[in-house]
Amino acid sequence: MHESGSAVPAGGTGGSPARPRLEDVAARVGLSTASVSLVLRGVPGPSERTRQRVLKAAAELGYRPDRTASALASRRSRLLGVMVDVHSPFHAELVEHLHTAAEEVGYDLVLSALTRTRDENTAVETLLAFRCEALILLGPVAPAATLAELDRKAPVVSVGRRIAGAPLDVVRTADDDGVGQTVDHLVGLGHRAIAYVDGGKGVIATDRRGGYRDAMRRHGLHEHVHVLRGGSTEETGEQTGRRLLDDGPLPTAVVAYNDQSAIGLLTVFRSAGVEVPGTVSVAGYDDDTLSRLSCFNLTTVSQNAREQARQAVTTAVERLDGGRTEPRETVLAPTLIVRGTTTRAR
Incomplete structure (x- = not known):
């Protein structure tokens, strides 16, 4: 797996030993x-005895295939470019599963990071400069028209975000249903005053907010709909938690846009002596690695990161190797994970 911004020289310099070549193994x-070459590429034909001899010699010599030379010779890089938000634990988990899925079909990954000072356009241009054959974009925010134009340069797979008005491949979970399951769970526990901490702008945030509103109305709780300004980080969750404490009576339950926001809420409530879930139940979304820690034990919604990653790689490879031209949207069912931050209403 390669990460943009760093480069590894193809060979030694100065007094470094020469890199073993295919000819040396032969x-x-x-x-x-x-x-x-047939043995090292796993092509059928050579006997098992020959295969073992070649592999043993390659290991003894420390031979590693020159991917760059191979790519130039075949005009194929076999690289999938992944745009990832470095601040998202869920994206980190997706990348781990993407790597496994890509490796199984003979591809590798190049990662290009979104940071506070590095936008989507820069991240994508870096992936194209690395000759990535397809782009897997995690939660892109660019307009659909921009993504459609990018798809003309290399096949694009949007992961996590619904795309309307553009013929693009999409792999996502039904976010509105996931938040709806959370509201159903809380209503089943006797909660009525259920607030929602918003995730800001963007399609993903819109779908999750809509899922909250629809579920509240479905349960006849129109007058209890309460959407709070928030964001996608622990800091924004903390800010929202402090506003809730300052504004008066607390709701009996709060559903947050994602796990990071929910963890920010938990931190503020517990610091203020508010019992979670005794006084306020809290739920997140994503089932990221932090949510599973015993210190948080957060009720949340799983997006099935492993299956999303597998579907994203399959979708990209079908475009590259299978000849598929029609766009496809794969929508996975989310799963509510009930842990220790939700209980019956006080």
Whole structure:
């Protein structure tokens, strides 16, 4: 797996030992370079005895295939470019599963990071500069028209975000349903005053907010709909928590846009002596690695990161190797994970 912004020299300089070549492996076992190449590429044909001899010699010599030379010769890089938000624990988990899924089908990843000073356009241009054959964009915010234009340069798979008005491949979960399941769970526990901490602008935030509103209305709780300004970080969750404490009577339950926001709420409530879930139940979204820690034990919604990653790689490879041209949207069902931050209404 490669990460943008760093480069590894192809060979040594100065007094460094020369990098072993295919010819060196062939000489060690007394075979042609063509035969050795077949073994190292896993092509059927050579006997099992020959295969073991070649692999043993390659290991002893420390031979590693020159991916750059191979890519130039085949005009294929076999690289999938992934745009990832470095501040998102859920994106980090997705990348781990993407790497496994890509490796299984003979591809590798190049990562390009979104940061507070590095926008989507810069991240994507870096991936194209690395000759990535397809782009897997995690939660992109660019307009649909911009993504459609990008798709003409390399196949684009939008992960997590619904795309309206553009013929693009999408892999996502039904976010409105996921938040709706959370509201259903809380109503089943006797909660009525259920507030929602918003995630800001963007399609994903819009879908989750809509899921909250629809579920509250479905339960006849129109007068209890309360959407609070928020964001996607622990800091914004803390800010919202402090506003709730300052504004008066607390709701009996709060649903947050994501786990990071929910963890910010938990931190503020517990610091103020507010019992969670005794006084206020709190739920998040994403089921990221932090939510599973015993110190948080957060009720949340799983997006099935492993399956999202598998579907994203499959979708990209079908465009590259399978000849598929029609766009496809894959919508996965989210799953509510009930842990220790929700209980019956006080």
